[in-house]
Amino acid sequence: MDLAAQSQSIEAVAEDLDLVSMLLEQTPTSRRFSVPRTSASRPSTTWSKDPDSRLQRLTLNFLFVMIDHNRGRFLPKIIGRYRQLYRVYQGYQTVDVTVAQP
Numbered sequence: 001m002d003l004a005a006q007s008q009s010i011e012a013v014a015e016d017l018d019l020v021s022m023l024l025e026q027t028p029t030s031r032r033f034s035v036p037r038t039s040a041s042r043p044s045t046t047w048s049k050d051p052d053s054r055l056q057r058l059t060l061n062f063l064f065v066m067i068d069h070n071r072g073r074f075l076p077k078i079i080g081r082y083r084q085l086y087r088v089y090q091g092y093q094t095v096d097v098t099v100a101q102p
């Protein structure tokens with residue numbers, strides 16, 4: 001979130017992470033993080049190859065680091081936390097409401 005704020009791309013990264021989250025949900029668990037390597041030692045992903053759905057460089061680098069260090073399994077939790085921070089950034093607050101009737 002800090003890096004996205006520094007590069008003034010908080011909204012763009014949030015959109016990227018929504019796309020990544022959707023792709024993770026559609027990918028079978030057994031194949032989710034078994035990404036083939038290219039000669040440049042970076043994962044060869046559809047995210048970096050499809051010109052119509054390119055991710056922000058910041059998002060892409062983050063994904064590469066996570067995969068390079070075998071931390072891909074933490075992506076759903078990290079994306080969830082980014083969403084929480086993004087809602088706070090937008091001014092939303094979480095509240096508990098108690099009512100007398102159901």
